[in-house]
Amino acid sequence: MAYNQVNINTALPGPAQSRILIVYTGGTFGMVRNKDGALMPFDFSRILEHLPTLKNLYLDLTVISFADPIDSSNIQPPHWQMIGQIIFEHYHQHDGFVVLHGTDTMSFTASALSFMLQGLTKPVILTGAQLPISEPRSDARENLITSLEIAAAKKSGKPLVPEVCVFFDYELLRGNRSKKVESRHFDAFESSNYPALAKAGVAIDYNFPAIHVPRAGRAFKLRSNFNDQVAVLKLFPGINEAAVSAVLATQGLQALVIETFGSGNAPALGWLKKLLTTVINRGVLVLNITQCGGGRVEQGKYETSLWLKEIGVTSGADMTVEAAITKLMILLGEQGLEKTKQLIGKPLAGELTA
Numbered sequence: 001m002a003y004n005q006v007n008i009n010t011a012l013p014g015p016a017q018s019r020i021l022i023v024y025t026g027g028t029f030g031m032v033r034n035k036d037g038a039l040m041p042f043d044f045s046r047i048l049e050h051l052p053t054l055k056n057l058y059l060d061l062t063v064i065s066f067a068d069p070i071d072s073s074n075i076q077p078p079h080w081q082m083i084g085q086i087i088f089e090h091y092h093q094h095d096g097f098v099v100l101h102g103t104d105t106m107s108f109t110a111s112a113l114s115f116m117l118q119g120l121t122k123p124v125i126l127t128g129a130q131l132p133i134s135e136p137r138s139d140a141r142e143n144l145i146t147s148l149e150i151a152a153a154k155k156s157g158k159p160l161v162p163e164v165c166v167f168f169d170y171e172l173l174r175g176n177r178s179k180k181v182e183s184r185h186f187d188a189f190e191s192s193n194y195p196a197l198a199k200a201g202v203a204i205d206y207n208f209p210a211i212h213v214p215r216a217g218r219a220f221k222l223r224s225n226f227n228d229q230v231a232v233l234k235l236f237p238g239i240n241e242a243a244v245s246a247v248l249a250t251q252g253l254q255a256l257v258i259e260t261f262g263s264g265n266a267p268a269l270g271w272l273k274k275l276l277t278t279v280i281n282r283g284v285l286v287l288n289i290t291q292c293g294g295g296r297v298e299q300g301k302y303e304t305s306l307w308l309k310e311i312g313v314t315s316g317a318d319m320t321v322e323a324a325i326t327k328l329m330i331l332l333g334e335q336g337l338e339k340t341k342q343l344i345g346k347p348l349a350g351e352l353t354a
């Protein structure tokens with residue numbers, strides 16, 4: 001995959017206060033209207049024309065743009081590998097990173113990056129917009145400016161937010177706890193099971209007790225092997241045996257996320273129990289994630305979840321489905337099935353509360 005790189009120093013002729021890398025992947029954020037009124041991706045090297053106030057931040061920006069910016073519904077693991085590789089290669093020369101991304105799959109990408117970038121000690125902030133930057137009421141300008149400010153923020157020489165985050169509509173969320181919940185209004189993301197890491201008002205108020213503190217001496221590493229032998233089965237009242245059998249018969253299946261009701265409950269149907277028991281005995285990892293936005297799986301709280309525990313379904317605790325899928329793909333790709341079974345229920349990047 002190709003990309004273009006430009007340098008934009010907004011501090012000149014003075015010294016820059018921080019060096020930030022922006023990765024522009026596409027999405028609504030960077031759309032402008034052409035002379036016929038149609039929306040098309042803009043040339044990011046001309047960002048200062050759209051956002052002259054960037055000059056007030058005194059930043060030395062490296063901007064890497066996908067040669068063909070994409071709608072984030074087209075995101076695939078090779079794009080995550082490319083974003084991860086770009087951050088990895090530019091890690092030591094920069095103070096922080098901002099990834100401009102479509103909102104549709106932003107939480108998947110943020111989750112994937114949180115598992116890929118091990119030993120991260122610098123901010124990686126994903127942001128985007130609901131309205132293109134060319135529109136007068138666009139949220140793109142505020143989202144980008146504040147993301148840059150957060151990516152550059154330090155105290156006693158240390159970055160304030162050394163994690164992968166989503167910044168959107170005045171809130172900074174842990175990336176692997178975030179979820180897109182709204183397609184029309186500006187407050188597109190939520191993190192029901194973990195508090196916001198910061199709120200941007202007149203000042204940016206950081207929630208320091210909630211922000212991850214990196215372990216000293218841990219080397220920064222990139223993990224980027226994905227295994228896509230993963231499937232999701234969303235339960236609903238009336239789901240039929242043929243549909244479930246088709247998903248479970250997926251060739252090469254190594255891990256299955258079942259999206260259950262409430263605190264991890266599923267209908268106590270004989271055929272469902274039989275089908276799930278057969279795949280578990282075949283070695284497939286079956287992970288229980290609740291369909292509820294907030295709360296957690298508690299297998300055994302009700303009879304309707306006790307049977308799942310008894311047949312060997314693993315609890316996904318309070319993980320989002322976005323975090324669960326990307327964590328499975330990276331663990332299977334990097335460590336294999338047996339290690340994945342041991343690690344899936346443990347917090348690796350703040351994505352679950354044990």
Ligand code: ASP
Binds near residue numbers: 027029070073101102
């Ligand atoms: N479909 C767009 C995308 O995710 C929506 C957006 O950017 O908000 O790329």
